[in-house]
Amino acid sequence: MDRYNHRDVEKKWQSYWREHQSYAVSDQQDGKENYYQLVEFPYPSGNLHVGHWYAFAVPDIRARYLRARGKNVLFPIGFDAFGLPAENAAIKHGINPRTWTYENMDYMRTQIDSMGTSFDRSREVVTCDPEYYRWTQWIFLELYKNNLVNYSTTEANWCPKCKTVLANEQVIDGHCERCDSVVEKKQMKQWQFRITEYADRLIDDLDDLDWPEEIKASQKNWIGRSEGAEIDFSIVGSERKITVFTTRPDTLYGVTYMVLAPEHQLVTELAEMISNADAVEEYKKVSAKKSEIERTNNTKEKTGVRLEGVEAINPISGEKIPVFVADYVLAGYGTGAVMAVPAHDERDHAFARKYNLPIREVIEGNVAHADVNSGVGRLCNSGDCDGMDSQAAKVVLTEKAGGRMTKTYRLRDWGVSRQRYWGVPIPMIHCDDPACGTVPVPEDQLPVVLPDVEDYLPNDEGQSPLSKKEDFVKVPCPQCGKDAKRETDTLDTFVCSSWYFLRYSDPRNETAFASEDKIKNWMPVDHYSGGSEHTTMHVLYSRFIHKALYDLGHVTTPEPYRVRMNRSLILGPDGNKMSKSKGNIIDPDSIVESLGADTMRLYLAFIGPFNSVSAYPWNPESIIGVRKFIERVWKLGAKVEKSHDDTKEADKALHACLKGVTESIDALKCNTGVAALMTCVNVLEKQQQLSVAQYGMLAQMMAPYAPHIAQEMWSEVCEEEGVISDVTWPALEEGLLMEDQIELVIQVNGKVRDKVMVDVGQADDVLERIARDSEKIKKHIEGKEVRKVIVIKGRMVNIVAV
RNA sequence: GCCUCGGUGGCGGAACUGGUAGACGCGUUGGACUCAAAAUCCAAUUGUAGCAAUACAGUGAGAGUUCGAGUCUCUCCCGAGGCACCA
Numbered sequence: 001m002d003r004y005n006h007r008d009v010e011k012k013w014q015s016y017w018r019e020h021q022s023y024a025v026s027d028q029q030d031g032k033e034n035y036y037q038l039v040e041f042p043y044p045s046g047n048l049h050v051g052h053w054y055a056f057a058v059p060d061i062r063a064r065y066l067r068a069r070g071k072n073v074l075f076p077i078g079f080d081a082f083g084l085p086a087e088n089a090a091i092k093h094g095i096n097p098r099t100w101t102y103e104n105m106d107y108m109r110t111q112i113d114s115m116g117t118s119f120d121r122s123r124e125v126v127t128c129d130p131e132y133y134r135w136t137q138w139i140f141l142e143l144y145k146n147n148l149v150n151y152s153t154t155e156a157n158w159c160p161k162c163k164t165v166l167a168n169e170q171v172i173d174g175h176c177e178r179c180d181s182v183v184e185k186k187q188m189k190q191w192q193f194r195i196t197e198y199a200d201r202l203i204d205d206l207d208d209l210d211w212p213e214e215i216k217a218s219q220k221n222w223i224g225r226s227e228g229a230e231i232d233f234s235i236v237g238s239e240r241k242i243t244v245f246t247t248r249p250d251t252l253y254g255v256t257y258m259v260l261a262p263e264h265q266l267v268t269e270l271a272e273m274i275s276n277a278d279a280v281e282e283y284k285k286v287s288a289k290k291s292e293i294e295r296t297n298n299t300k301e302k303t304g305v306r307l308e309g310v311e312a313i314n315p316i317s318g319e320k321i322p323v324f325v326a327d328y329v330l331a332g333y334g335t336g337a338v339m340a341v342p343a344h345d346e347r348d349h350a351f352a353r354k355y356n357l358p359i360r361e362v363i364e365g366n367v368a369h370a371d372v373n374s375g376v377g378r379l380c381n382s383g384d385c386d387g388m389d390s391q392a393a394k395v396v397l398t399e400k401a402g403g404r405m406t407k408t409y410r411l412r413d414w415g416v417s418r419q420r421y422w423g424v425p426i427p428m429i430h431c432d433d434p435a436c437g438t439v440p441v442p443e444d445q446l447p448v449v450l451p452d453v454e455d456y457l458p459n460d461e462g463q464s465p466l467s468k469k470e471d472f473v474k475v476p477c478p479q480c481g482k483d484a485k486r487e488t489d490t491l492d493t494f495v496c497s498s499w500y501f502l503r504y505s506d507p508r509n510e511t512a513f514a515s516e517d518k519i520k521n522w523m524p525v526d527h528y529s530g531g532s533e534h535t536t537m538h539v540l541y542s543r544f545i546h547k548a549l550y551d552l553g554h555v556t557t558p559e560p561y562r563v564r565m566n567r568s569l570i571l572g573p574d575g576n577k578m579s580k581s582k583g584n585i586i587d588p589d590s591i592v593e594s595l596g597a598d599t600m601r602l603y604l605a606f607i608g609p610f611n612s613v614s615a616y617p618w619n620p621e622s623i624i625g626v627r628k629f630i631e632r633v634w635k636l637g638a639k640v641e642k643s644h645d646d647t648k649e650a651d652k653a654l655h656a657c658l659k660g661v662t663e664s665i666d667a668l669k670c671n672t673g674v675a676a677l678m679t680c681v682n683v684l685e686k687q688q689q690l691s692v693a694q695y696g697m698l699a700q701m702m703a704p705y706a707p708h709i710a711q712e713m714w715s716e717v718c719e720e721e722g723v724i725s726d727v728t729w730p731a732l733e734e735g736l737l738m739e740d741q742i743e744l745v746i747q748v749n750g751k752v753r754d755k756v757m758v759d760v761g762q763a764d765d766v767l768e769r770i771a772r773d774s775e776k777i778k779k780h781i782e783g784k785e786v787r788k789v790i791v792i793k794g795r796m797v798n799i800v801a802v
Numbered sequence: 803g804c805c806u807c808g809g810u811g812g813c814g815g816a817a818c819u820g821g822u823a824g825a826c827g828c829g830u831u832g833g834a835c836u837c838a839a840a841a842u843c844c845a846a847u848u849g850u851a852g853c854a855a856u857a858c859a860g861u862g863a864g865a866g867u868u869c870g871a872g873u874c875u876c877u878c879c880c881g882a883g884g885c886a887c888c889a
Contacts, residue, residue: 214883217806221885228889246889259889302887328887338889346803347887410888532883606827608815613807613882616814622828628842629827663818672816675826682826745822750870752822790869792821800869 004634006596010708014113022723023118025074027521032072036522037063038501038561040530040538041078041125045085046104048111050570050578050618051531053588057601058567058610058670059529060117064704065665067118068729074522075118076504078125079105082133083493087422090456097422097456101128111589116597116707118725123507127496128422132503134447135513136496137427139545140416141440143193144428148548150192151428151438154415158186158462165419165462186462190417191426191489195544199223199409201558202543211564214613215535222536224410229394230335231403233258236311236320238273240266245334245408250393252316252401253382254341254362256352258323259304262287263331267307275309280325287327302328302351315401317383326351334408363390414541416492421456421465423490425449431477431484438487439479448486464488497538498545501525501560516556525561529611532566539564565668568608569615578618586618598706599627605670605705629678630709633702636684637695637717644689648736653683654697655736661701662732670705677701692718697730745796746771748780764791771797 017023028034039059042052056077063075079101086097105126112119125132143149157166159176166176171183195202203223206216228247235242242258260267262284274280283305304326311320328347329338342352342359352359363377379388385397398405417426425448427441441448451472456465466472466488477484499513506518530538539561546560571577572584579585591600603623607616660676677698684690684698696718703710703724714724739760744767746754754776758767768789771777777799784801791797 212807214806218884221805224885224888226888244889248889326887328889330888333888340889345889347889350887408888410885536884606814614814615882619814619828622814625828669816671814672826675816678826743822747822747870750821750868755822788869790821796821796870798821798869 004631004709006598006630006708007593009712010114010116010592010597013708013711014116016711017118017723018113020723021122022726023075023120024122025072025120027518029072032070034074034522035066035071036074036525036527037066038075038504038525038528039077040534041080041497041500042108043083043085044079044081044101044104044108046107048108048588050586050588053115053600054570054604055529055531055567056112056117056119057115057604058668059527060115060119061601061605061670061704062527062665062668064118064707064725065729067725068700068703068727070728074123074504075120076123076125076507077112077117077119077121078123078500078504079108079127080493080497080500081105081126081128082423082490082496084420084422087420087456090422096452098128098452101422114589114592114597116601118707123504125500125503125507127424127493127500128450130447130449131508131510133424133450133496135503136424136491136499137441137446137448138443138513139499139549140424140491140495141427141443141446142552142554143548144440146548146552148194148197150194150413151189152192153187154190154192155185156188156190156415156419156462158184160184163460163462164458188417188419188462190415191428192413192415192417193495193544195414195541196409196411198544198547199225199411200407201547202540205547205559209559209564210562212566212611215539215564215566218535219540222411222540226408226410228406228408229398229403230406231315231339231398231401233312233315233339235270235323236313238270240269242266242312242323242337243335244337244339245406246339248341248344248394249398249401249403250379250390251341251344251362252314252339252397253379253385254343254360255314255321255339256342256358256360257321257340258312259326259329259338259340259348259351260307260323261329261331261336262325262327264325264336266337267325270307270310273309274307276305276307279305280307283325302326302347302354304328304351304355306355315403316397322357324351324355332412333410414492414494414544416495417489418492419458419462419464420490421450421453423450423493424496425466426487426489426491428487429475429477429484430487431480431482433477433480433482436477436479436484439477439484442478445478450490464490466490494538494541495545498542499549501528501542502546502549502555513554516554519554520556523555524557524559526563528561528564529567530564532613535566565611566613567610568612570604570607571615571617573618573620575617591623595623595627596630596708598709599623599630601707602626602630602674602705606674608671609669611668629681630706632681632685633698633713634709636681636690636698637713639684639687639690640692640695640717641689642692644691647687647689647691647694650684650687650690650694651733652736653680654694654701655733656680657701658697658730658732659737661704662729665704674705677705696720699724700727700730703727742794744770746774746777747796747798748777749800750798753777753780760794764793767791767797771799 037059039055063073067073081101086101089095089100090097157171159166159181161179161181162176174183176183203220203225226247228245229249230243230245232241232243271277304324307323310323312323314321340348342348343361344363360381362379362381364380377390379385379393385393427448429439429441431439451469453465453469455468458465459467473485475484475486502514505522506514509515542560546555547558549555550558574584576582576584603626606626608614657676657680661673664670664673699710699713711724714720741757742760743755744758745752754774758770768791781799781801786799786801788800
């Protein structure tokens, strides 16, 4: 038999599968249960890297396996095709982003084919196709009509040199990624999705999901719910009040001053009362400047300025207390104002020491520390609440102070406006007539098609390049018919990827983003794997969109993903993350060329559990070992004899392997499945001959991992019919795994002292007799008193002797 | 600081509901084949001592529960990830 030629074999079967559309999935198949296995769709960067391979190949193993186990498996792929790199290429090299993107996708499709994945390519979705983004726009309008979209002035990252708005990921340590100038904040009118409306449900509904704790915890941290109270403090000589948020209303008696964030409205509103207005203005300026860089990585030195002439009243004690501005209080969190309790809060403590403010202990023995949420202890110096339990006091004192229990979140509303060209046009129209204002594009005018432009640079005000395209901007108002202007911002690409998994269920639907039938048929996703970097953004955003669609009756479940897991990471051979600058990139194409796609797949499966938090360094020697294994499997083909009867030893090895492979793929620990295959092959190699059935069974078990060689073994060596991944998975014959004899482990005081072969199924007292009769054991229990004997059926005897 | 997940040979990793720690692979060492090398095959490979049988130690550290702990409980150390002047 010839040396295994992966180049010919892989090409041959890839074109066979393509021509026969072997992996197209129908919505229903008789007697088969539907299963939806999802992987994150790639950005069409132009090249598939090892990370993509890992992300696609291992779930493909699972998809193929599940198909063989009789499931009707939806395993789709597409492209997350809008986004910055295309636009950067356009600006830098003058290439049309559309051309760039579509050419990249063409090339990446051939790369994906070279992996031997079983993706259903007929269901491909591409987010920059108008047929797709028409529905992205439709979803935007649905949210808008149902009061889930805001249009308001918010801060954007602004690079004064590039004159452009930057996404958060383009801001590196407060500097512009491209030109390194210091990034400023610019106030712009922008669109936001009201994800904060869903904050509680996004946390609480996690309880019902069977997800790894780590992912749930990340989402909860990101949302950052904090329970406490809002309390109003009146101001001496003013109608206005300072409202604070606190998690520790039980410490109200310990409030000795108050702090407003420099950006707080009251600082301006109380201007006429403030006698040191100049100093306050100066402080505001200084902190605004340092907000971007210093505030994040500064020392914890607290600064602030007292508002001279302003005094607040502690609602519980009636005491008059001073008010400060200080930038250790953030405008964007809570109410932007705090009641300071220096005795029980580290930051307030530091500030009070610096400015000589009174520190009054109100919780016994509970000194200032950051863990303000713990709140255990008893009250003191708190009037008639002395001795009260901290937890109980929270409710009592909040009520007494006229406050209300409330919750605050770290999560902000989701700003979806991007002042960019290569994205989904936001389907809104601005009419000058105040009676109209912002008007949604009527549904029958969707999609708002992204026009071609000549110039991809934003204008000097930082508006999208679309704003320069007059025939795009100018449009009659859908309400009054007068001249109006189109919105020129485009949508954050996370909006596009927040619903793509729904489109896979019904990808060519022209009357809805997907029909209710199809959604019901496939959703929720049974298994979703992806990168941990998407835990807080993409996964959270898509859960929100899905919940909103659920509330509006467009989808049938409140959650989109039954199981979500994060895949592990493949590092470069040097143990670092693969990167051009480190020169440690492994190019999958050249591995496919030299060792074959099957080798690559098997290697990635073998490297370690798919869903662990670990990162695995690429080992060039180890992958050659995997290739050798493939050669050995192929060589076994020479032992196949048509007339040969199945031998017991080979069958036993095959069924032990079947058990191992089955269990390992079920748990997505494909590494132990590969180990089982190797163990099996080690035994098969010792056989003189193998039957067709035996080699065929090996081919079937190889098929999820290494579909090409498996198909070749199946079709060419065994001369069997059909696509191997569709052939029913072999049934386990437990009987074959039964042994006549077992190795009985004999312990004395928990230490292994002897091992003897004994017939299976013997009674406990017989096993104990055998143990006591062992010469080695006798030596160990000689002269000792046997206190107890534990017999574990069919496994071991432990003699306790003192 | 808070939350989550981890820590097992030279390396990646196995070990089911507590029951032989180190499966499988890589690497290393020795051997066969060869004029030689590559490839292939065979054998060994947790450490210490011993020719060996074997003995002792051993899953980050320490305690505990148990006949028996990598696995369960507690305390601590280290690493990774998420959040963080968040009131």
